[in-house]
Amino acid sequence: MNLEKNLPLKKIAVLTSGGDSPGMNAAIRSVVRSGVTQGLEVLGINHGYLGLLKKMSTPLQLRSVSNILQRGGTILKAGRCLDFLQEDHRKAAAQFLKTAGVEGLIVIGGDGSYRGALALGKEHQIPVVGVPGTIDNDIHGTEMTIGFDTAVNTALEAIDRIRDTAASLDRLFIVEVMGRESGHIAVEVGLAGGAEAILIPENPIPVEEIVQQIQRGIQRGKTSSILVAAEGQKPGRTYDLAEQIRKKSGFEAKVCILGHIQRGGSPTATDRNLASRMGAAAVQVLLQGKANLMISQQSHQIVMSSLEVASKGKRAVDKDLIKLAQVLAN
Numbered sequence: 001m002n003l004e005k006n007l008p009l010k011k012i013a014v015l016t017s018g019g020d021s022p023g024m025n026a027a028i029r030s031v032v033r034s035g036v037t038q039g040l041e042v043l044g045i046n047h048g049y050l051g052l053l054k055k056m057s058t059p060l061q062l063r064s065v066s067n068i069l070q071r072g073g074t075i076l077k078a079g080r081c082l083d084f085l086q087e088d089h090r091k092a093a094a095q096f097l098k099t100a101g102v103e104g105l106i107v108i109g110g111d112g113s114y115r116g117a118l119a120l121g122k123e124h125q126i127p128v129v130g131v132p133g134t135i136d137n138d139i140h141g142t143e144m145t146i147g148f149d150t151a152v153n154t155a156l157e158a159i160d161r162i163r164d165t166a167a168s169l170d171r172l173f174i175v176e177v178m179g180r181e182s183g184h185i186a187v188e189v190g191l192a193g194g195a196e197a198i199l200i201p202e203n204p205i206p207v208e209e210i211v212q213q214i215q216r217g218i219q220r221g222k223t224s225s226i227l228v229a230a231e232g233q234k235p236g237r238t239y240d241l242a243e244q245i246r247k248k249s250g251f252e253a254k255v256c257i258l259g260h261i262q263r264g265g266s267p268t269a270t271d272r273n274l275a276s277r278m279g280a281a282a283v284q285v286l287l288q289g290k291a292n293l294m295i296s297q298q299s300h301q302i303v304m305s306s307l308e309v310a311s312k313g314k315r316a317v318d319k320d321l322i323k324l325a326q327v328l329a330n
């Protein structure tokens with residue numbers, strides 16, 4: 001309800017912001033179809049916050065979102081917009097939304113996108129709701145983000161393939177996965193792929209210790225090993241690590257950097273369904289006249305949590321999983 005005018009909500013907008021993640025399309029589809037079915041008009045904003053500044057938008061109907069459920073990326077396009085950090089630009093964005101008759105905005109993205117949404121909401125009284133769309137799974141308040149499961153499974157498939165050649169040729173591999181500030185992908189994929197060591201930005205391990213881990217494996221009869229490393233702030237850093245390992249131990253490590261293949265591709269059933277549930281829940285939040293909330297998954301249930309909390313920093317990894325992976329790789 002539009003509480004001020006005491007009229008039912010008529011029009012909402014949806015955008016995808018920051019990096020893309022597989023399943024964003026499923027979330028857009030869900031927002032559009034659940035919104036339209038309940039009598040709402042839905043405006044799609046292109047290119048994230050840039051679209052608000054450049055007035056790039058498309059009205060979305062039921063058929064606008066046909067055949068996108070299985071597609072990676074985002075039909076609305078995502079991206080970063082530095083201008084949105086400035087108050088005067090957000091004022092122009094709010095003006096555009098108000099002129100278009102938009103009474104609520106759904107932002108699919110990560111913590112940075114939520115900071116933008118909260119600023120817009122607070123400064124211009126536009127109800128905003130967040131949907132967690134990022135492959136990194138590092139948002140406070142939700143145990144799962146849209147795209148994480150697909151990214152993990154993409155990386156896992158690659159690691160399984162590398163395992164075949166590592167075992168056949170008795171080789172040491174370091175596989176670099178995505179994760180600049182957080183190692184959720186590395187930990188999940190390392191555990192699932194039987195990695196001999198998991199290296200993440202939050203838990204730096206000295207090279208000497210990595211070498212000892214490899215040596216302990218050899219003493220137990222291992223003839224090949226796979227280390228999984230998050231890229232950290234410097235994608236490609238794994239080449240440096242391989243060189244350091246070589247200097248310290250003489251071990252020749254092969255490096256495989258998975259890079260952006262982890263962002264693309266058809267979303268898994270888990271991501272499609274998570275996105276479908278979260279998109280519909282976001283529409284419900286706006287219909288109920290609520291705002292400043294993020295749709296989250298807690299104990300496998302779709303619930304609402306604080307957008308403010310979600311906008312602050314990165315959710316930490318469970319370091320016990322790293323220890324478990326180490327024990328299981330014995």
Ligand code: ADP
Pocket residue numbers: 017018019049079080081082083084085086109110111112113114115116117119134
């Ligand atoms: P993610 O949403 O994946 O964390 P970013 O951190 O790149 O991605 O943020 C996406 C966009 O959100 C930024 O390009 C910017 O437009 C907006 N944004 C981020 N932080 C702020 C902020 N403090 N104030 C206003 N807008 C912000």
